[in-house]
Amino acid sequence: MTILRLVVFGFLLSIATTFVAAQELNPQDDPAVQRVAPFQVFDNLYYVGAKWVSAWLLVSDQGLILFDSLYGELTDLVIDGIRELGFDPDDVRYVIVTHAHFDHIGGARRFQEEFGSVVMMTDADWQMTDEPAIYRDYPKPVRHLSVADGSTLNLGRTRLRFMVTPGHTPGVLSTRFTVYDRGYPHDAFMFGGVGLNFSGVERTESYINSVQRLQQLPDIEVNIPNHEGSGEVFERYEILQDRQDGDPHPFVDPESWTAWLEILLLNAQSKLDNEREAAGVN
Ligand SMILES: [Zn+2]
Secondary structure, three states, rough: HHHHHHHHHHHHHHHHHHHHHHHOOHHHOOOOHOOOOOEEEEEEEEOOOOOOOOEEEEEEEEEEEEOOOOOOOOOEEEEEHOOOOOOOOHHHHEEEOOOOOOOHHHHHHHEEEEEEEOOEHHHHHHHOOOOOOOOOOOOOOOOEEOOOOOEEEEEEEEEEEEEEEEOOOOOOOOEEEEEEEEOEEEEEOOOOOOOOOOHHHHHHHHHHHHHHHHHOOOOOOOOOOHHHHHHHHHHHHHHHHHOOOOOOOEEEEEHHHHHHHHHHHHHHHHHHHHHHHHHHOO
């Protein structure tokens, strides 16, 4: 009896240890690993995200706008970051959720509950919140505002122009807005869902259509990505820190925006070939 108990106890202990070890081992979710000291990129734009997934704070004369909320304990990095920069998370009027995957939407509910922020997303991605989560579960935000293609949001003198750019999810939300460098305005764009981790001919076609629409946008000078690697955010920030008077702003880089879209399009076109082949379409 005692031996049996010991065996059972040992078994349970090993399960518990494995569970704890597994939780500790995922550096992607670990705020200690993921922490980035928040930093200013433009007069009105700050990075408050983690290493692998981004969040951005846009400052207006009537309050704050947050792009993406991260998830789990990484949301603490966003909130702490906002405070560290001297702002108050209670002033976050809007949370723009680029798409309904856990790494972007996961903290949205918390911003609703703790800070009274209004959460904005496309209708198609609000619908995703009614379905089982694709990758990982998250606290479902209360449905606030649905954003349609071509709509705008004004907060004080700040204006966001929205585009619905499906593909990565059915309702990826992309945003055009103005950033200021020592008072000088530049057109910035956030493409809300870049990865090709989805399947289907139609979805791939809609992704391609979205990228082609972005290619037709005139005068985009600044790429603000929702994963830093999509726009070399940390490398550019290194250069920004050493910037001398008269140097260009390293984030103002229209050529790399154009070149990046070209690469996204080529990758998506080759994905489309594979998807068609898999579906038996010629
Ligand atoms: Zn995603």
